[in-house]
Amino acid sequence: MILRKAFFLILILLFFVIPLTALLLQSLSAPWRFHTGQGIDWGWQGYSTLFENPQLWEATFISIWIGFAVLFINVTLGLFTGKALASYPYRGKAWLEALLLSPILIPSLAIAMGLHLFMIRIGLADTFWGVLLIHLVPTVPYSIKIFHNSYQQIGKTMMEQPHILGAGFWTQVFTVELPLLKPAIRSLTFLTIVISLSQYAITALIGGGRVLTLPLVFFPFLENANTSIMAAFSIWFALIPVFMYIIIESLMMFLPYSRLPWRNHR
Amino acid sequence: MTQTKLEMKNITKTFNQDTILNDLTFHLEKGEIMSIVGPSGSGKTTLLRILAGLEKPTEGEIIMNGKEITKQKANRRSISLVFQQPLLFPHMTVKENIDYGAKVSKKYKAEKIESLLEATGMARFRDHYPSEISGGQQQRTALARAMATEPEVILFDEPFSSLDPSLRQDLRYWVRDFLASRETTAVFVTHDMEEAMIMGDQIAVFENGKFQQIGTVETLHQSPANMRVASFLGGHLILNDHEFVPLHAVQLGSQKTSENGVSFHASVEHITYQHGRPIVHLYIRELEKKISLPINESLPKQEVQVTIPCDSIKTFSGEIL
Amino acid sequence: MKLFKNRTFLLFLPVAIFLMIPFYGFIHAVIQSLGGEGLAHYEEILSSERFLSSVWFSVRTAGIATLVSIILGLGFTKFFHPLLTNISPRLMVWIPMLFPHFVWGYMVILMLSETGWLPQILAAAGWLETPSNFPVWTRDPEGIGIIITYVWKEVPLVILLLFPVYASIRPEYYALVDSLGGNAWHRFTTVDLPHLLPVLVETFLIIFSFTLAAYEVPALIGTTFPEMISVLGYEWFYGSSWDDRPLAFAAMVMTSLFLLGLTLMSYYGLSRPRWRAMRGDRQ
Numbered sequence: 001m002i003l004r005k006a007f008f009l010i011l012i013l014l015f016f017v018i019p020l021t022a023l024l025l026q027s028l029s030a031p032w033r034f035h036t037g038q039g040i041d042w043g044w045q046g047y048s049t050l051f052e053n054p055q056l057w058e059a060t061f062i063s064i065w066i067g068f069a070v071l072f073i074n075v076t077l078g079l080f081t082g083k084a085l086a087s088y089p090y091r092g093k094a095w096l097e098a099l100l101l102s103p104i105l106i107p108s109l110a111i112a113m114g115l116h117l118f119m120i121r122i123g124l125a126d127t128f129w130g131v132l133l134i135h136l137v138p139t140v141p142y143s144i145k146i147f148h149n150s151y152q153q154i155g156k157t158m159m160e161q162p163h164i165l166g167a168g169f170w171t172q173v174f175t176v177e178l179p180l181l182k183p184a185i186r187s188l189t190f191l192t193i194v195i196s197l198s199q200y201a202i203t204a205l206i207g208g209g210r211v212l213t214l215p216l217v218f219f220p221f222l223e224n225a226n227t228s229i230m231a232a233f234s235i236w237f238a239l240i241p242v243f244m245y246i247i248i249e250s251l252m253m254f255l256p257y258s259r260l261p262w263r264n265h266r
Numbered sequence: 267m268t269q270t271k272l273e274m275k276n277i278t279k280t281f282n283q284d285t286i287l288n289d290l291t292f293h294l295e296k297g298e299i300m301s302i303v304g305p306s307g308s309g310k311t312t313l314l315r316i317l318a319g320l321e322k323p324t325e326g327e328i329i330m331n332g333k334e335i336t337k338q339k340a341n342r343r344s345i346s347l348v349f350q351q352p353l354l355f356p357h358m359t360v361k362e363n364i365d366y367g368a369k370v371s372k373k374y375k376a377e378k379i380e381s382l383l384e385a386t387g388m389a390r391f392r393d394h395y396p397s398e399i400s401g402g403q404q405q406r407t408a409l410a411r412a413m414a415t416e417p418e419v420i421l422f423d424e425p426f427s428s429l430d431p432s433l434r435q436d437l438r439y440w441v442r443d444f445l446a447s448r449e450t451t452a453v454f455v456t457h458d459m460e461e462a463m464i465m466g467d468q469i470a471v472f473e474n475g476k477f478q479q480i481g482t483v484e485t486l487h488q489s490p491a492n493m494r495v496a497s498f499l500g501g502h503l504i505l506n507d508h509e510f511v512p513l514h515a516v517q518l519g520s521q522k523t524s525e526n527g528v529s530f531h532a533s534v535e536h537i538t539y540q541h542g543r544p545i546v547h548l549y550i551r552e553l554e555k556k557i558s559l560p561i562n563e564s565l566p567k568q569e570v571q572v573t574i575p576c577d578s579i580k581t582f583s584g585e586i587l
Numbered sequence: 588m589k590l591f592k593n594r595t596f597l598l599f600l601p602v603a604i605f606l607m608i609p610f611y612g613f614i615h616a617v618i619q620s621l622g623g624e625g626l627a628h629y630e631e632i633l634s635s636e637r638f639l640s641s642v643w644f645s646v647r648t649a650g651i652a653t654l655v656s657i658i659l660g661l662g663f664t665k666f667f668h669p670l671l672t673n674i675s676p677r678l679m680v681w682i683p684m685l686f687p688h689f690v691w692g693y694m695v696i697l698m699l700s701e702t703g704w705l706p707q708i709l710a711a712a713g714w715l716e717t718p719s720n721f722p723v724w725t726r727d728p729e730g731i732g733i734i735i736t737y738v739w740k741e742v743p744l745v746i747l748l749l750f751p752v753y754a755s756i757r758p759e760y761y762a763l764v765d766s767l768g769g770n771a772w773h774r775f776t777t778v779d780l781p782h783l784l785p786v787l788v789e790t791f792l793i794i795f796s797f798t799l800a801a802y803e804v805p806a807l808i809g810t811t812f813p814e815m816i817s818v819l820g821y822e823w824f825y826g827s828s829w830d831d832r833p834l835a836f837a838a839m840v841m842t843s844l845f846l847l848g849l850t851l852m853s854y855y856g857l858s859r860p861r862w863r864a865m866r867g868d869r870q
Contacts, residue, residue, distance in 0.1 A: 008667045008676070015739070016682040022704060023694060035710035035718050077601050084598035098854045100602065103609040105792060105846050107800030109817050110839035111609045113824055114616030137609050144602065149751075160320055161353050165415050166341045166371035175366070179357045190684065198687035201802035201821060215689065215803070222807070227697060234693060238685040257358050 027231035046228035050236065055217050060240070063213045066128070067193040067244055070135045074143040074192050075185060079173070082147025087156055097148075104141045111137055112202035119206055126208035134206045135199060139192045146191075150184040175256050182252055189248045193241045214240070270332070271296045271451045272317075272419050277326035279312055286312050287323070288475035294419070297449040299442075300480075301466025303456055303498070304473050310455045313472070314421045317453065318347040330418065341370075346417035350424045352404035354396040360407050361392040367414035382410040385444065402433045409441065413448070420445070422454045426461070438464050459499060471495045480587055487512070489583040496582070503550075503557050503574070508581050513559060515578035518546070519571055527575040534568055548572065613843060620836035628837040637812075637819070638838060644813035645842075648730040649799035652737035656794055657787065659738065660745025665779065668753040671746070681747070683740050689803040692736040696808060699735070700725045725808050732808040733815070737798050748790050749783065756782050788853050796846045800839075816842055 026032065030041040050056060112134050116125065124130035162172040200215035209216065218233060272294045279287040286309040294300055304310055315321045317328065319340030327336045335343055354363050364382055368374040383389040386406040391399055405425060412420055426434040442465055445452050454465045462469050463483050470480040479491035490496040493504055502510045522529040532548040539545065543560045550572060620628055632638040671677050683691055698704050706718035715721060725732035760778045805815035816838060823835035
């Protein structure tokens with residue numbers, strides 16, 4: 001067991017912790033030239049150059065807004081569908097699940113290409129809303145899966161309790177379901193936001209380059225920015241989900257019956 | 267004056283061609299407690315779920331206080347259901363759980379919650395979370411939560427079966443007194459005849475989708491409607507499809523004890539003790555029946571003679587009510 | 588139909604509306620790939636050397652990346668799942684999931700390209716004469732960079748999906764196999780595999796469809812020949828002449844149909860009662 005633990009730690013350090021640390025260090029120092037015998041030249045230049053770029057801030061705000069909107073719609077859709085899937089047994093449920101999973105199995109590029117003309121026709125191409133809609137495609141199936149599992153874990157009979165006691169649909173959602181779904185919402189926050197931040201091709205296609213999200217700034221940056229700036233940019237990508245997670249976590253404290261850290265019950 | 271609180275008329279429920287409930291009819295007076303007893307898997311839970319509004323009957327109607335409520339949703343019915351599992355909300359404390367029932371049914375009064383906490387003995391644990399209290403305490407909290415909605419009828423679905431036996435015994439009496447003191451109308455489902463007798467003013471024997479008989483304990487024992495009821499009660503020796511003998515009339519001996527009677531050969535299978543008395547378990551080969559009788563002294567013999575006086579043989583009443 | 592009478596219908600309504608987006612998109616992709624000329628565009632791409640080598644390269648690269656991710660993820664979860672019950676090791680395993688795929692791809696370039704950290708360190712340590720002696724693992728014709736990026740990113744996802752399954756397997760089952768005289772292989776095939784198989788199949792489908800058709804990582808870390816199908820499709824779509832657009836549609840539609848066929852086959856296999864029972868479905 002001790003050997004296993006040591007092995008585990010080595011693997012985790014080697015493949016997950018050290019790369020992240022190295023990226024962090026690189027973002028805080030000038031590009032490395034170890035083979036020439038140079039040491040590390042610390043500094044904030046990576047970040048300061050990055051933040052001087054006005055496009056970065058615009059893209060950050062747009063990405064965050066899209067992220068929140070995508071998350072909100074995902075939670076709503078996931079909640080309804082997960083609940084429907086968990087509480088009603090059907091024949092052919094496996095097929096229904098396959099159907100709901102299909103948007104992430106069909107290449108999103110194919111879907112975006114197919115929607116392109118339609119988006120132009122109804123005026124959603126090159127707009128925030130068009131990009132928002134196309135970002136739903138690779139995220140919603142995950143949300144449904146996560147919420148479905150959570151509802152199954154909570155159990156059908158537990159879900160009947162509020163109903164029997166006299167709660168209406170929305171009262172039940174806010175007082176019982178959402179509080180019990182908190183872990184699912186946490187996973188969902190990270191998952192949807194990271195997926196949304198990962199979309200270059202479909203965002204460029206539907207947004208037409210006019211809806212500026214972070215990936216659209218990142219790719220051109222690759223051409224001429226040095227490694228420090230790019231490392232800083234990479235870290236910036238990871239900070240956004242963390243930042244949005246903090247917001248979501250604080251919002252969830254407003255859900256009824258939250259155990260607030262500063263309030264001691266007993 | 268009594269008034270009919272809850273009435274069920276010709277309720278039928280079919281599911282994939284199986285008839286689970288077949289033309290059920292009964293009524294309850296205000297403050298009356300009825301036990302429904304039957305073997306596991308006989309559809310008792312479905313019956314309760316239909317009463318509570320969680321499922322819809324295929325046919326028939328439910329009437330409460332003279333108004334039809336068959337189509338009303340569960341959250342609009344003044345009926346509460348306590349399950350086998352306590353199913354408390356894990357993210358709420360004991361008090362919050364009880365409050366919840368009162369709040370969502372818009373019947374919140376601080377004093378009422380306090381009295382429920384006192385009555386269930388949970389006042390001391392008001393700020394505990396469900397995971398921090400015992401199974402019995404959880405079930406009491408669940409009951410308090412159900413009572414907080416001030417239901418006109420409360421339904422119980424084997425609420426004690428997940429508890430250990432000693433706790434179960436205490437809780438049975440406690441719930442019974444609790445309901446009686448509040449004159450709450452209740453339906454109590456169980457597969458345990460003893461529990462049914464403790465909890466109910468009336469007992470309905472339910473099997474094969476039908477009420478085999480509804481009546482008081484005395485009626486059931488004195489004139490069981492049919493074989494099924496008698497075999498479920500376990501207090502009779504069933505001779506054939508329409509005749510039975512109460513066990514207390516059965517005589518034991520090494521020879522036939524009465525001239526004017528029927529006699530069977532029986533083998534002694536076991537002797538156990540119950541309530542301080544020896545009980546002999548016999549197998550009557552001729553009838554393919556097993557019976558258990560209290561005896562005064564130990565029977566040394568392997569083989570005995572069972573005698574049934576002719577005048578104690580009765581026929582099944584055949585009457586459901 | 589009963590479905591439409593009750594609340595279920597209302598609960599499924601939002602997702603039904605949502606599903607119109609991908610399905611409408613897909614159907615229009617099909618229509619535009621035909622372009623009123625029958626299967627002409629399909630014939631054209633199927634006789635194109637560039638397309639065929641791209642298909643082979645994509646399937647091979649995505650297949651290797653998916654299988655390696657699943658094998659490593661499965662091994663890691665099987666071996667270490669008791670250690671993953673604590674929150675902090677779990678968070679460390681999730682680190683790559685915080686980054687978009689292309690950012691992690693950039694990370695691979697930072698580390699493994701000819702001027703990357705690893706060649707530099709190896710050179711500084713004297714194991715390599717110059718960093719450029721390091722093998723070409725990024726922007727290489729074999730797709731090694733793409734595979735490394737995907738494996739690194741997807742192994743945590745595999746762990747994430749398999750961990751709950753392993754946590755739910757009751758240890759009594761292993762004891763049972765042991766008491767019946769089974770060895771480690773028996774334990775894996777009779778206890779682990781039946782629990783895992785549905786999840787494994789689904790994980791394979793999710794990762795394979797993604798790696799086969801995603802644009803960002805191959806665009807960043809791949810070469811121009813051979814290229815992944817998505818890169819080719821994107822180029823055709825945005826190419827200099829509009830005549831290539833139907834080709835882009837045809838290429839993407841064929842990829843989709845291939846993936847859909849694969850999915851249908853897998854689900855057909857999984858919908859057999861034996862697997863349904865293992866998924867815990869009652870109906």
